[in-house]
Amino acid sequence: MGQALADQRIETELGTFRVAFRPGKTLVVFLNGASSFETEQTFRPVIDRLPPQTGILVVDYINHGLSSLEKRAFNLEEEAGVILKIIQQQGAQRILLVAHSLGGVYALHIAQKLNNLIGFVGIEPMTREIILDPPHSGGYQAEIEAAAKMTEKDVLRLFKRRVERYFPPSLAQQIWETSLADERRSDPAIEQRQSADYSAALKRFPNLKLSHDLPVTIFARDFREAEYRRSEYFTEKWNFKPYGSFHYVHWEYPGEIRTTIEELLVREKI
Template identity: 40%
Template sequence: MHNSVIDSSLGKNKISIKIGNPLVIFLNGADSFDTEQTFRPIIEKLPNSLGILAIDYLNVGLSGLAQKDYTLEEQSEEFINFIKSLHPKRIIIVAHSIGGIYAIRLANKLSNVTDFIGIEPTTKEIVTNPPKKSSYINAMQKYADKTAKEMEMIVKNWIDDNFSKSLANLIWQTSLNNGKRSINHIAIDIEKSINKNDKYKLRKSIKSIIFTEPFRSAEYSRSEYKTDDTDLYKFGNFHYLHWKYPDKIAEKIIELI
């Protein structure tokens, strides 16, 4: 696997890539972390024959700064054009959090996307009309009283607890370097683009596997990630389920091959 960039008028997206088939595309959440680094414990468990593409969004991870204002659709189109240039025979998408929103756009434009694995992918419901149940309210308020410094240490502890020492140090350094960068402007565009797009859902023919904390299972059962062939796995109490359970994610990718 080697690092490269998708270079466009929007900016330079850092990618990690290895040619193979099927092509497994990893999409991260809207965090300061590098995608390949946080998914590495999963990637290392996959067969060498698989292709890998891990993409950092602009202003995130090891990507460059955005050169101008852009929409989620514009960045998605850049990804789609690059993926097409690789001529993959078959594509599996693995997406965490906001990565699910990008994944739906990629799956709608790339007919050879056959499988989707979502790790608490962002739903239209959670963006536009969050459930009012106590479990959701408690989850949202869990860290509401923490200062920025306290949250920084909480995140560092999460990283230290879930990765090897060397990889944890690498992830944390990437996060620190990105402290003043953000893709928050995309959050506004997310709601706008979801509301105007009636086709915002996975194709029914795609195999969909969703990993979620138990309290969100009903949300995903009625979500745009549900297809004619959907498996829902409920466990843990941590939004970054792939950090805690890389073996479970890798196992399902291997089953899809």
């Protein structure tokens, strides 16, 4: 297990970011999705398996996790710009981005401004296609049908079982308590505005994609491979790993994701 992460609060014009950080010449930046379960806590099984000399940075988004509510309204690319500054302030020599779900869209913006980015690991990162023109066949249709049969209480019970299954008891309790606190303070108006902006952000930047020569590994359920081959994450150094039975692949396979991160760090060592 690596050195414990420092818990920091960073005041910005958007709000107060909660940051988990460990210094290192090589910095692995973890970018969450946007549900109440998306915090540094759920990345810990991956982080704790990485070598102690590896730098780590995890930023909870404003209005999510352990960060504050917003000081003012903002859009996704504004927040991505603030996170970029936080990354650059760490002074790392090499940076690897690891992004889950909506974190992929943040990563697309951040990647454009990093001249020391050595790779990207996506964990079912959100694609332009899945938001703006989603497929309705095969595994996609099965997922739509399964979701339609579930009530809000069903979903809550399902996630509670998953948290208890994939995390040690003490960490599972922290994750669950953070999620419940996040739900209690949530503002429906803010959630609605941000949800609309996530889709709009993809429309505002139709040509945004990763550099063609960037090493990329995507972890996703097997039925999504063709989608990712068509996506903004496809590069000349692209690799697809068919893992997972649901969207939170890093809950099920933290060891495999750790291995991929270490392989990229070794392969791209300067």
